Amino acid sequence: MALPTIAFWILAAFTAVSTLFTVLTRNVVHSALGLAASLIGAAALFILFGAQFVGLAQILIYVGAVVILFMFGIMLTGTAVRPVVDNDQRPAAALVALAVFLVLAAGIVSSFGTKKVRFQVAFPTVQLGHQLFTTWVLPFEAVSILLLAALVGAIVLARRD
Amino acid sequence: MSDYYVNYAAVAVLGAVILLFGLGTFAGWALLRPKRWNKEKNAIYECGIDAVGEQWKQPNVRYYIFAFLFVVFDVEALFLFPWAITYQKLGVYAVVEMVVFIAILFFGLAYAWGRKVLDWA
Numbered sequence: 001m002a003l004p005t006i007a008f009w010i011l012a013a014f015t016a017v018s019t020l021f022t023v024l025t026r027n028v029v030h031s032a033l034g035l036a037a038s039l040i041g042a043a044a045l046f047i048l049f050g051a052q053f054v055g056l057a058q059i060l061i062y063v064g065a066v067v068i069l070f071m072f073g074i075m076l077t078g079t080a081v082r083p084v085v086d087n088d089q090r091p092a093a094a095l096v097a098l099a100v101f102l103v104l105a106a107g108i109v110s111s112f113g114t115k116k117v118r119f120q121v122a123f124p125t126v127q128l129g130h131q132l133f134t135t136w137v138l139p140f141e142a143v144s145i146l147l148l149a150a151l152v153g154a155i156v157l158a159r160r161d
Numbered sequence: 162m163s164d165y166y167v168n169y170a171a172v173a174v175l176g177a178v179i180l181l182f183g184l185g186t187f188a189g190w191a192l193l194r195p196k197r198w199n200k201e202k203n204a205i206y207e208c209g210i211d212a213v214g215e216q217w218k219q220p221n222v223r224y225y226i227f228a229f230l231f232v233v234f235d236v237e238a239l240f241l242f243p244w245a246i247t248y249q250k251l252g253v254y255a256v257v258e259m260v261v262f263i264a265i266l267f268f269g270l271a272y273a274w275g276r277k278v279l280d281w282a
Contacts, residue, residue, distance in 0.1 A: 060238065159276065
């Protein structure tokens with residue numbers, strides 16, 4: 001087996017195990033940590049398939065910010081003191097999980113099928129940056145307006161008065 | 162094998178070293194230390210005053226605004242990355258674009274400041 005293939009299996013197993021841990025553990029703090037680990041695994045997979053920018057976005061935004069927001073949520077609601085979470089909706093949850101799995105699997109099979117995916121950098125980040133700052137510069141600046149709106153909205157919603 | 166994968170192989174090796182170092186340290190402790198636990202030793206503060214009250218107290222909700230501000234500026238930081246590796250080729254044009262991008266977000270920070278969200282008093 002080639003080295004990238006070995007790396008793929010190791011990372012895929014790591015991602016799958018940490019995702020399973022995320023949903024199976026009953027402690028929400030452990031669950032958030034498991035989610036961070038599984039997102040790091042997914043980021044490594046993105047990087048392995050040459051999508052460097054997506055992988056970095058995954059680490060910076062999802063691991064660095066979204067999981068931190070989850071942690072803040074856990075801290076602010078005091079869930080960590082009584083961290084065992086469970087309810088009687090397991091069959092419904094299983095059904096939803098199965099439906100999501102089927103939709104994703106169908107999507108992946110229909111778009112890739114038996115096609116071989118090569119380990120290569122199809123679109124280098126330098127090229128992405130070049131495109132972003134020449135062709136797509138207006139959407140790029142629009143993103144900052146969107147972020148500004150999100151920021152102001154969050155402040156308006158979160159302020160006490 | 163391109164340079165890209167060789168460079169990331171170094172990251173993978175470093176990750177493996179970190180993991181092995183951490184696990185190895187724990188395994189070493191587990192093998193070497195005497196295992197004589199008692200209630201006093203398992204207390205959170207082995208020496209000092211016993212903890213009083215509950216484990217959890219309602220933290221100030223303002224922490225969440227700080228987390229939110231962090232998310233917004235994290236997204237900004239993400240865009241700095243492709244910019245940093247291309248701005249030399251694109252010259253002043255790219256610098257101006259990024260200055261505009263950051264300036265727009267700076268209005269948000271100024272708004273937060275003006276609304277006294279950043280004050281602790």
